[in-house]
Amino acid sequence: MSTQTGPDSIELLTFRIAEQEYALDILSVREIRGWTHAPPLPHAPHYMKGVINLRGTVLPVMDLSARLGLPKREQNARNVIIVVKLEETMTGLLVDAVSDIVAMSPEDMQPPPELSSDIAEAVVSALTLIDERMIRVLDLASTINVLEGVAA
Amino acid sequence: MTLEILAVDDSRTMRDLIKLALLPEGFTVHTADDGVHGIEVLSGIEPDAIITDINMPRMDGFGFIDAVRDQSKHRSTPILMLTTEAAPELKKRAREAGATGWIVKPFDPEKLVKALQMVAG
Amino acid sequence: MTTDPMAEIRASFFIECEELLEALQDGLQMMDEGEDDPETINIVFRAVHSIKGGAGAFGLEALVRFAHRYETVLDEVRAGRLLVDPDALKVFFQAADHLSDLVRISRDEAPLPEEETVQLLEALDAFLGDTPPEEEAAEEDIDFQPMGLALDLDLNGDDVSEDSDAFPSLDDLPPPPDFNTENDSASETYTIVFTPKAELFETGNEPSLLLRNLGDLGEAQVVCDASELPDLADLTPELPHLSWTINLATDADEGEIRSIFEFVEGLCTLEIAAGNGPAHADQNHSDIPHNLPEITPPETLGPPPESRSAPFPAPQSAPASLAYEQQTEETTPAERAPVKDKSAKPAAAPAAKSVVRVDLDRIERLVNLVGELVINQAMLSQSPEQSGISPHSDAMSGLEEFQRLTRDIQDSVMMIRAQPVKSLFQRMSRIVREASAAVGMDVRLQIFGEATEVDKTVIERLADPLTHMIRNAVDHGLESRDDRIAAGKEPQGRVNLTAAHRSGRVVIEIADDGAGINRPKVLQIAIDKGLIAPDANLSDSEIDNLLFLPGFSTASVVSDLSGRGVGMDVVRTAIQALGGRITITSEPEKGTTFSISLPLTLAVLDGMVVEVAGETLVLPLNLVVETLTLENEGVKMLRPGHNVIEVRSGFTPLFDLGHALGYREPVTDFEGSVALLTAQEDESRAALVIDNIQDQRQVVIKGLDDSFHRAPGIAAATILGDGQIALILDPSDIIANAGPMPRTSPAYSSEGLSA
Structure with a gap:
C-alpha cells in the first residue's frame, strides 16, 4: 500500500461498492459498524436505507450504491455502515466493504475530468491511483446534502 | 485583612458581583435574598460587616437595618447600604435607620473592599 | 465553558432579567386588573430597579437610561403622586416591552432602537410633568463609568428638611478622590480636628477605625482631647465626650482625607486645615494633652456592657499624648448608644425556596x-x-x-x-398588544392556567406557532369595533389563552369571541385554489380544517400581520413535530377556538408496539380505543382502495398501514388481521390494519431531525428492548394524508417542518 506520509498528507478510508473503489477523508469518519437491520423510513428517497440505533441516537443510513446510481445488490453480512459526521449531523453510509486506510499527498490526487453530469461523478472530488486501481474520493458534503437538496 | 460579610440583596446579579469582589480578597461572604432572609441568616453568623440593598421584597433595607440594630449584639455592626439612588433623603433615612455608610451602585470592587475595611477594620 | 467570572455573572444577569421582566409583566397585569395593593407597584418598581442596577454594573448604558426613567415614573406612582389610569398602564406596558427589547439587545449587543426609545422616553416624561428636581440630580448618577464608584457627594443641605446640621452644605467639597492615584507630590501636613456626635455611634461608625484609616494615609500624630470629659460622677455614657486633633503628614490631598470621613459627615464636626497650624474647630477645645486619660478599648467590638450601672472602666493615668502608629487601634470610645434590648422583631418567615441553576446541557x-x-x-x-x-x-x-x-x-x-407556561403566555400578551395596535383594535387577552407545567423544550418550540395563532385571532378572528357593536357585542374584543392538564396531556386553547369562521368563504377559497373539488361536499368541521391545508390563507387583504408567508399548515406541522395535535372549533357569531393537545414531555410515550409488513412500529397508546380482529366479510369496500368496517352500528374507515407507509402492496385478504380502532382529537375514528400486536410499553422518544426526510405520519423513533429502532407513528397524520383531501406535497417533502 502507498503509505507516504508527510505534513500535507491526507488520510483516506477506502471502501468498495459494486466492485468499484471509493474513499473518504478519514477525518469525517466517526466509526464503522457492521450491518444491522435498518427500519425503512416511509416515503423516503430510494437511497435512504432507514435508521439504526447508534448508541442511543437514531442514525439515518444512506445506501451509498443507490445514491451513486450503482446497481442494486443484496445485503450480506460483510456490508458495513460508515458513520460520518458533517458539521453537526451524523449519517451512516452503507457500503459493501471497507478496504484500507491510506495516506496520500495532495499531488497524488487529480480533479476528476468534467465529462458528465452523471450523479456518481458529481460527488467525486478527486481521483487517485493505488496499486493501479482507481480510487474515487468522495466529497462528503455533496454526497450527503442531497438530502436537503431533494427535500427543500 | 479578611472579613466576614453578610450581603443582602434581592438581585442575584448583585449578590454575584459582591461575591466576585470580596471572595478573591479572602473575605467570607454570606448572602441573603431580602431583609427577612437576611435576619434569618444573621442569626447563625457573626459578620464583621453587613451590606444591604434598599429595595427588596418582604423587608426592605431600612426595615432590615432597624431589625439588625434592634439586636443588641449587632448594635454597632457596620452596615453599608447599596443604593443606585444618591438622593440625600435616602441617605438621611439610611443613617436614621442606623446605616454606617453607603455604596452607590454600580460599585468598583476595589472600593467596596476598601469601604468595608474602613468601616469594619 | 466560560472561565471569566464577570462574563458568567453577565450571562446570569440576563437570565435574572428574564425573571424580573416576568415579574414586571405580572405586576402590570395585576394593576391592569384593578389590583391597587402597594406591594404590586413595589414589585413592578423593584423589577425595573434591579434591571437598572445590574445593567449599570455591566455598563449597559442604554438599558440603564431607559430603566432609570421608567423607574422614576414608577416611583411617582409608588409615592402616590401619580395615578395609574388606563393610558398610563398602556405606556407602562409598552415601556415594559421596550425594556425587554433593550435587555435582549444589550445581551446580543445588537443595534439600539434609538427612535423607539426616544418615543417611549417622551411618553414616560409626560407623566413627570415639569421636570422634577431630583430627576436631574439622579440623572447625573447614571453617567457613570461601568463599575465606577460614584461617591455621592451631592449631599445637598437644601434638600434635607430640618436637620441641616446633619447634612452640611458640601458645595465646597473637592471631587471624589481616586484611591488609585499615585500622588508624587511632596508630603503635606494637615491638621484635622474631629469631634464625633452621639449619632456617629448609632450608625456603627468607629472613631478608632477612622483614625486608623487616617493613619494609613501617612504619618499621623493624634491627640485626644478629653477636656469635655466630665467628672466620672457626671458622665453620661451615651454621649461622646472626646475630640481628636490629628496632625497628618501625607501625600494625599484633602479630598482623600475627607473621603475617610464620608460616612460620618454630619455625624461629627470636622475641621481640616493644611499646614501645622491649628484647625479652627467650632468647639471650644483647649489643648491639654498632659491630662489625657487613656481610653481602654473593650475587649471586642461586640456588645457593650449590658448593665449600665456597672462601674465604667476607670480612666487610667494617661500618657502625654497618644501617638498612633499606622497599625495601632487603641481608642475605642466607651460611650455607646443605649441598648435597646428588644427581641428580634420580624417573625421568622418561610425561608425563600432554594433554587439551583443548572446548565440545560447537563x-x-x-x-x-x-x-x-x-x-x-x-x-x-x-x-x-x-x-x-x-x-x-x-x-x-x-x-x-x-x-x-x-x-x-x-x-x-x-x-x-x-416549567410553567407563564413566560410563554406573557410573551403572548405582548403579541396581542402589538397586533391589536397594528390593526387599530381594542383587544383584551385573558390568560388562564399559566402555572401549568410543560417540558421546557415544548414551551420553547410552542412560541412560534402560538404567536402566529394569537396574531391570527386578532387579525382574522375578531371583527372590527363597528362590526362588534353592530352585532351587539362588547366593543373590546377578547382572546382567551388557557392551559390545563387533561388526561396526561397539556391542552392549550386560543379562543376568540369573534365572528367565527366564514365557512362559505373558506370553501370558496379552497375551491378557487384547487385544494378541493368544486363539488366537494364537506361538513362544517371539514371546512374548518381546510385552514390547515398548505398554502391556505383567508386574508382577502394581506395585512401587516398575516402576510408573512406562513399559514396554519405550518402551525400544525410545528405542533405535530412536538407530538401534539391541533383542532379547531368555530361557531358563527360566537368565535373560534384552536385547541392544542401536547404530550407532557417529549421524552416518553406510552406506546403500543405493533408489527406491520415485517417492521416494528409504535403507536401512541392513548389514541388506541380498541383492538379488533378482522374477518373478510366484515370489511366492506367503499370504492377501490377504500374500505370500511362496521363497528357497533357505525362504519369506520379502514386504513391499511403497511400500504400507507409504502411497505407493501395493498392488503386484499383481511382475514385474521388486527385493526386498531383509533380516536382522533376531533372525535373522528379510524381503524388501522396491522399484522399483530407485540407489546404495550413506555418508550423513550428519540427525535428525528429535519435531515431524516420525515414523512407524514412518522412522529419520532424509539429504541426497543432488543436495541432495534422502531418508528413512532402519528395515526392522525397518516389518516389525514390518506383521507379525502389530496396530498398537496410530495410524501418525503420536509417543507415546513422547520417551523
Whole structure:
C-alpha cells in the first residue's frame, strides 16, 4: 500500500461498492459498524436505507450504491455502515466493504475530468491511483446534502 | 485583612458581583435574598460587616437595618447600604435607620473592599 | 465553558432579567386588573430597579437610561403622586416591552432602537410633568463609568428638611478622590480636628477605625482631647465626650482625607486645615494633652456592657499624648448608644425556596442517560423471560422493583425540565398588544392556567406557532369595533389563552369571541385554489380544517400581520413535530377556538408496539380505543382502495398501514388481521390494519431531525428492548394524508417542518 506520509498528507478510508473503489477523508469518519437491520423510513428517497440505533441516537443510513446510481445488490453480512459526521449531523453510509486506510499527498490526487453530469461523478472530488486501481474520493458534503437538496 | 460579610440583596446579579469582589480578597461572604432572609441568616453568623440593598421584597433595607440594630449584639455592626439612588433623603433615612455608610451602585470592587475595611477594620 | 467570572455573572444577569421582566409583566397585569395593593407597584418598581442596577454594573448604558426613567415614573406612582389610569398602564406596558427589547439587545449587543426609545422616553416624561428636581440630580448618577464608584457627594443641605446640621452644605467639597492615584507630590501636613456626635455611634461608625484609616494615609500624630470629659460622677455614657486633633503628614490631598470621613459627615464636626497650624474647630477645645486619660478599648467590638450601672472602666493615668502608629487601634470610645434590648422583631418567615441553576446541557445529558436506563431495563427484563426463568423467582421480582425505580427516576428527571407556561403566555400578551395596535383594535387577552407545567423544550418550540395563532385571532378572528357593536357585542374584543392538564396531556386553547369562521368563504377559497373539488361536499368541521391545508390563507387583504408567508399548515406541522395535535372549533357569531393537545414531555410515550409488513412500529397508546380482529366479510369496500368496517352500528374507515407507509402492496385478504380502532382529537375514528400486536410499553422518544426526510405520519423513533429502532407513528397524520383531501406535497417533502 502507498503509505507516504508527510505534513500535507491526507488520510483516506477506502471502501468498495459494486466492485468499484471509493474513499473518504478519514477525518469525517466517526466509526464503522457492521450491518444491522435498518427500519425503512416511509416515503423516503430510494437511497435512504432507514435508521439504526447508534448508541442511543437514531442514525439515518444512506445506501451509498443507490445514491451513486450503482446497481442494486443484496445485503450480506460483510456490508458495513460508515458513520460520518458533517458539521453537526451524523449519517451512516452503507457500503459493501471497507478496504484500507491510506495516506496520500495532495499531488497524488487529480480533479476528476468534467465529462458528465452523471450523479456518481458529481460527488467525486478527486481521483487517485493505488496499486493501479482507481480510487474515487468522495466529497462528503455533496454526497450527503442531497438530502436537503431533494427535500427543500 | 479578611472579613466576614453578610450581603443582602434581592438581585442575584448583585449578590454575584459582591461575591466576585470580596471572595478573591479572602473575605467570607454570606448572602441573603431580602431583609427577612437576611435576619434569618444573621442569626447563625457573626459578620464583621453587613451590606444591604434598599429595595427588596418582604423587608426592605431600612426595615432590615432597624431589625439588625434592634439586636443588641449587632448594635454597632457596620452596615453599608447599596443604593443606585444618591438622593440625600435616602441617605438621611439610611443613617436614621442606623446605616454606617453607603455604596452607590454600580460599585468598583476595589472600593467596596476598601469601604468595608474602613468601616469594619 | 466560560472561565471569566464577570462574563458568567453577565450571562446570569440576563437570565435574572428574564425573571424580573416576568415579574414586571405580572405586576402590570395585576394593576391592569384593578389590583391597587402597594406591594404590586413595589414589585413592578423593584423589577425595573434591579434591571437598572445590574445593567449599570455591566455598563449597559442604554438599558440603564431607559430603566432609570421608567423607574422614576414608577416611583411617582409608588409615592402616590401619580395615578395609574388606563393610558398610563398602556405606556407602562409598552415601556415594559421596550425594556425587554433593550435587555435582549444589550445581551446580543445588537443595534439600539434609538427612535423607539426616544418615543417611549417622551411618553414616560409626560407623566413627570415639569421636570422634577431630583430627576436631574439622579440623572447625573447614571453617567457613570461601568463599575465606577460614584461617591455621592451631592449631599445637598437644601434638600434635607430640618436637620441641616446633619447634612452640611458640601458645595465646597473637592471631587471624589481616586484611591488609585499615585500622588508624587511632596508630603503635606494637615491638621484635622474631629469631634464625633452621639449619632456617629448609632450608625456603627468607629472613631478608632477612622483614625486608623487616617493613619494609613501617612504619618499621623493624634491627640485626644478629653477636656469635655466630665467628672466620672457626671458622665453620661451615651454621649461622646472626646475630640481628636490629628496632625497628618501625607501625600494625599484633602479630598482623600475627607473621603475617610464620608460616612460620618454630619455625624461629627470636622475641621481640616493644611499646614501645622491649628484647625479652627467650632468647639471650644483647649489643648491639654498632659491630662489625657487613656481610653481602654473593650475587649471586642461586640456588645457593650449590658448593665449600665456597672462601674465604667476607670480612666487610667494617661500618657502625654497618644501617638498612633499606622497599625495601632487603641481608642475605642466607651460611650455607646443605649441598648435597646428588644427581641428580634420580624417573625421568622418561610425561608425563600432554594433554587439551583443548572446548565440545560447537563439536564439533557441526564435525560438521555435515563432514557438509556429505561431501554436497558427493558432489555434486561426481557432476557429472563427468554431464558425461561420463573416469573415468581427473586430475580424477577427484583427486576420488577428495578422497573418501578426506573420509572420513578424517569418521572423525576422529566419534572426537572417542566416549567410553567407563564413566560410563554406573557410573551403572548405582548403579541396581542402589538397586533391589536397594528390593526387599530381594542383587544383584551385573558390568560388562564399559566402555572401549568410543560417540558421546557415544548414551551420553547410552542412560541412560534402560538404567536402566529394569537396574531391570527386578532387579525382574522375578531371583527372590527363597528362590526362588534353592530352585532351587539362588547366593543373590546377578547382572546382567551388557557392551559390545563387533561388526561396526561397539556391542552392549550386560543379562543376568540369573534365572528367565527366564514365557512362559505373558506370553501370558496379552497375551491378557487384547487385544494378541493368544486363539488366537494364537506361538513362544517371539514371546512374548518381546510385552514390547515398548505398554502391556505383567508386574508382577502394581506395585512401587516398575516402576510408573512406562513399559514396554519405550518402551525400544525410545528405542533405535530412536538407530538401534539391541533383542532379547531368555530361557531358563527360566537368565535373560534384552536385547541392544542401536547404530550407532557417529549421524552416518553406510552406506546403500543405493533408489527406491520415485517417492521416494528409504535403507536401512541392513548389514541388506541380498541383492538379488533378482522374477518373478510366484515370489511366492506367503499370504492377501490377504500374500505370500511362496521363497528357497533357505525362504519369506520379502514386504513391499511403497511400500504400507507409504502411497505407493501395493498392488503386484499383481511382475514385474521388486527385493526386498531383509533380516536382522533376531533372525535373522528379510524381503524388501522396491522399484522399483530407485540407489546404495550413506555418508550423513550428519540427525535428525528429535519435531515431524516420525515414523512407524514412518522412522529419520532424509539429504541426497543432488543436495541432495534422502531418508528413512532402519528395515526392522525397518516389518516389525514390518506383521507379525502389530496396530498398537496410530495410524501418525503420536509417543507415546513422547520417551523
